[in-house]
Amino acid sequence: MIKVEDEVLQKQINLLYEYKQEHVLKWWDQLSIEEGKEFSDQICSINIPLVGELAKKHVIDYEQIIKKKELAPPEVISIPKEEKDIEKEGEAKKFGEIALKNGEVGCFLVAGGQSTRLGLNSPKGTYPIGPITKRSLYQIHVEKIKALSEKYDIRIPLYIMTSKYTHEGTIKYFETNQFFGLPSQDIRFIQQGMVPAVDRQGNMILDKKNHIFENPNGHGGTILAIRDSNALNDMKQRGIKYLFYFQVDNALLKIADPVFIGYHFLNKSQMSAKVVAKKHPEEKIGLVGYVNGKLGVIEYSELTKEEVYAKNEDGSLKFNAGSPAIHILSVSFIENIIFKGTKLKYHKAFKKIPYISEEGEIITPSEPNGYKFETFIFDLFEEAENVVLMEVNRLEEFSPLKNREGSDSPQEVKKNLTKLYASWIKKANIEVPVDKDGEILGYIETSPLFALDQEDFIQKAEGMSFQRIWR
Numbered sequence: 001m002i003k004v005e006d007e008v009l010q011k012q013i014n015l016l017y018e019y020k021q022e023h024v025l026k027w028w029d030q031l032s033i034e035e036g037k038e039f040s041d042q043i044c045s046i047n048i049p050l051v052g053e054l055a056k057k058h059v060i061d062y063e064q065i066i067k068k069k070e071l072a073p074p075e076v077i078s079i080p081k082e083e084k085d086i087e088k089e090g091e092a093k094k095f096g097e098i099a100l101k102n103g104e105v106g107c108f109l110v111a112g113g114q115s116t117r118l119g120l121n122s123p124k125g126t127y128p129i130g131p132i133t134k135r136s137l138y139q140i141h142v143e144k145i146k147a148l149s150e151k152y153d154i155r156i157p158l159y160i161m162t163s164k165y166t167h168e169g170t171i172k173y174f175e176t177n178q179f180f181g182l183p184s185q186d187i188r189f190i191q192q193g194m195v196p197a198v199d200r201q202g203n204m205i206l207d208k209k210n211h212i213f214e215n216p217n218g219h220g221g222t223i224l225a226i227r228d229s230n231a232l233n234d235m236k237q238r239g240i241k242y243l244f245y246f247q248v249d250n251a252l253l254k255i256a257d258p259v260f261i262g263y264h265f266l267n268k269s270q271m272s273a274k275v276v277a278k279k280h281p282e283e284k285i286g287l288v289g290y291v292n293g294k295l296g297v298i299e300y301s302e303l304t305k306e307e308v309y310a311k312n313e314d315g316s317l318k319f320n321a322g323s324p325a326i327h328i329l330s331v332s333f334i335e336n337i338i339f340k341g342t343k344l345k346y347h348k349a350f351k352k353i354p355y356i357s358e359e360g361e362i363i364t365p366s367e368p369n370g371y372k373f374e375t376f377i378f379d380l381f382e383e384a385e386n387v388v389l390m391e392v393n394r395l396e397e398f399s400p401l402k403n404r405e406g407s408d409s410p411q412e413v414k415k416n417l418t419k420l421y422a423s424w425i426k427k428a429n430i431e432v433p434v435d436k437d438g439e440i441l442g443y444i445e446t447s448p449l450f451a452l453d454q455e456d457f458i459q460k461a462e463g464m465s466f467q468r469i470w471r
Helices: 007-018 033-045 048-060 083-101 137-152 167-176 219-228 231-238 258-266 305-309 331-340 377-383 410-427 454-461 466-470
Strands: 105-110 120-123 158-162 187-191 194-196 206-208 214-216 242-247 271-275 287-291 294-298 327-330 347-351 370-374 388-391
Touching: 007 033, 007 048, 048 194, 048 347, 048 370, 083 137, 083 258, 105 219, 120 167, 137 167, 158 167, 158 219, 167 187, 187 219, 187 231, 194 370, 214 370, 219 231, 219 331, 219 377, 231 331, 242 258, 242 331, 258 271, 258 327, 258 388, 271 377, 294 377, 327 331, 327 377, 331 377, 410 454
Parallel strands: 105 158, 105 242, 158 187, 271 388
Antiparallel strands: 194 214, 242 327, 271 327, 287 294, 347 370
């Protein structure tokens, strides 16, 4: 066994041997002083018993037992069509606006992902997605918050959860861009935890001689990040009661939507979620629903062919509440979860993970070779009371940026942004140029600082010239 003078490091090394992970020390004697220091710091940061537990449960002792799951669709507040439903929405909006005016709403942005699939070697939030201006995802989100702050004459704090891979780059990006006009003290960067991946035998994977491969602990790491960063106390000191939770890759969403906040308040909900209808029955999107009587998110792969196409009496799909990962969490609920020490379960995913060979060469596998572990925020549904599910139009609120080409690509997101802004222009009785097939010619973009939504746009566009609108 390797012996060192540092007591903390020695305890961690002892744990590596105890959990049969000592193989990661193979190159220990060949490391330089600097390399050894970096590796020691990482070893001391790892929860080795947790990795051992996950490897044993999900890999070593794992047996795939197919259990019959009783699935049921949830109750959802549908997009209003009748007058009575429109009135209910208006009532909810009033209460949501009161919460905003009282400074009771904060925003929580999940931004731990890199943009490797998009071909950009920087945090995904820096991706230039503006159809014309090339505004980044970060800039669009922050300008929406700035516009909300000005509209309601309050300060809305933004908590940005980064990962080990995006933390420094994100902070530098915001500093370079003067925080896009928000007071720097109203933006707080908190870092989520990391979890080592394991191979098919349950062994941690070295991707360098002095580094163990780790991945962010999932968006469920939100709760631990809030706890460990002391952000909860910051929220309470500011008088924040409701936390609007969203992910960085969705440029289309309505941040701190007062209707959504209002429904959350009126139903005394502890956690709420927006849902969108599927594009088509076989769309690969998680669905909010009941699994054996408990509310959660059903993976598309868990549905049988019959369930995928199952319909209600009115002809609509039975399982159709897609999850765009837009939530509201009451701060009191977060505090209670932290106080109780509630632990979210880990989910595994079989992925391609770089590793070093026996000869010390870095190998990039062409096929999945190991398991990553993540926690998911929606697993908190089981802990929450009076969960509100509110359906929204995905063309107005959901267009994630994930792939370089095809579905969820930059081209698709820019087109969807253009369609949204074009719908506002049309409602303002301004003609939108289209081709012979009815497709919009070129791109359209509207700054959140000019108009947050269709209502704002129509009001501000009144009396303005066509040229000014299109400039």
